[in-house]
Amino acid sequence: MQAGQPKWRRRSEARPGEIIEAALAVFAEKGFAAARLDDIAARAGVSKGALYLYFETKQDLFRAVVRETVAPNLAAVEVFAGQGGLAFGDLVRLVFARIAGVVAEGRLGPVAKMVIGESRNFPELAKVWHEDVVSRMLNAISGAVAAAQARGEVAPGDPRFHVFTLAGPLLMxxxxxxxxxxxxxxPIDLKALLAQHAEVVLGGMLLEPGEART
Known part of the structure; x- marks a missing residue:
């Protein structure tokens, strides 16, 4: 680096990712309302002007955080759910293990907490979270439930309600x-919690061969 060159000057293609990572850290530490673009720029090592080249508002940054650090993990869940030959019980166990790993990485939890705590004052947070996370999860798993019901593998009932039943302990x-x-x-072991919950709830959802419920 030449003398006098700003320390934030880096390859331009690297900046958006670095800014998003910095925004995730600042949101996790301070929440959405208290987070300042100056703080995020400083954490990323760029000027505030450089930040504005990529993101005009905090809302834009939040959407980028969700899409780049949280939503990509849902792709694996969607792949699992779309595997028609996978038994529903195995699907649930795979999905829970995946989500527990994402939470352990420290990315999903702080963002979810922020959405719950601040969405009344910033409804855009809830909208982004619903569109990019909740709806994708709900659609993928409820579709898998419906397919399993059609195979005679899962008990009758609204597939979405089955998903809510599965997801409750995860949220808690x-x-x-x-x-x-x-x-x-x-502290609780989320992986162990979800593994135990999977066995308990699947005991009520899964049908034995030839069993029928109304």
Whole structure:
């Protein structure tokens, strides 16, 4: 680097990713309302003017955070769900293991907490989260439930409600990790929680060969 050259001057193609990573860190630490674009620019090592070349608002940055750091992990879930030859019980176990891994990486939890806590004042957060995360998950898994019902593998019922039943402990586990553990609550093993829940809930959802329920 030449003398006097700004420390934030880097390859231009590298900047958007670095800015998104910085935004994720600042949002996780401060929340959406308290996060400042100056903080994000400083964390990324770019000028505020350079940040504006890629993102005009914090809302734009939040959408980029979701699309680049959270939503890509859903692609694996969609692939699992689309595998018609995969038994539904195995699908649930794979999906839970994948999500537990993403939460353990520390990316999904802080963003989910921020959406829950601040979406009343910033409804755009909830809209982005619903469109890019919740709807994709709900559509993928409820589609797999419906397919499993058609095969006589899963009990009758609204496929979406089955998904809500599956997802409840996941949401509680994430909130426990992000809200209560920081104030001294005993940590929980989310992977173990979801593995246990999978066996319990599948016991009620799955049909034995030849079994029929109304």
């Amino acid at each position: 586990g994430v909130l426990w990790r992000e809200v209560f553990v920081p104030i001294g609550a005993e």
